[in-house]
């Protein structure tokens with residue numbers, strides 16, 4: 741399926757973060773009004789942390805939120821390099837989402853065992869309401885990196901990743917097809933370092949981010965620095 745792309749450009753990182761947080765809360769209200777629950781997949785990495793921080797103050801029905809992770813680094817629980825550890829420190833410790841509704845990837849068990857276990861967790865969830873993703877400088881997203889491993893990304897829901905070019909090498913990632921089973925997908929892209937990846941995406945090159953093809957398309961929220969256009 742071809743990827744439907746919508747670009748939303750913001751003047752700076754602060755505006756991107758606050759608009760992104762507003763869009764997430766809006767999506768939660770729509771999902772909860774329609775189905776009584778909000779299934780949200782969180783993006784790892786640095787960029788979305790500023791968005792998560794703004795969610796601390798949000799007026800939301802946290803009791804209806806179920807959180808999942810698009811990928812995780814295979815480090816011990818609580819390790820500061822883990823996405824769930826960093827997201828908890830910047831957001832989750834400030835809001836009353838029931839702990840049993842925060843579905844971390846058991847990445848401490850190693851890529852293969854964690855992928856098998858998390859695929860079982862996801863069996864209970866159909867289409868996600870919203871998936872959040874970042875974009876790497878090489879066009880990767882979650883832990884789906886360019887190269888031969890990407891080809892198997894369609895086969896299963898959750899993938900073990902070894903030798904990832906972005907350290908740590910051992911990771912677990914939702915597959916492109918599972919990340920695409922979503923009503924909405926937001927990419928958060930910020931800063932001049934992403935300019936080449938954004939340009940490749942814009943030109944239609946087959947970067948991993950282009951493999952995310954939810955039926956309603958994806959929304960890319962980026963700042964002018966990442967777009968490579970400065971007034």
Ligand code: 6PG
Nearest residue numbers: 784785786787874875876881882
């Ligand atoms: C990870 C992320 C990864 C990230 C991109 C962008 O665990 O590393 O899932 O895919 O989203 O590498 O990272 P930044 O937002 O830090 O640039």
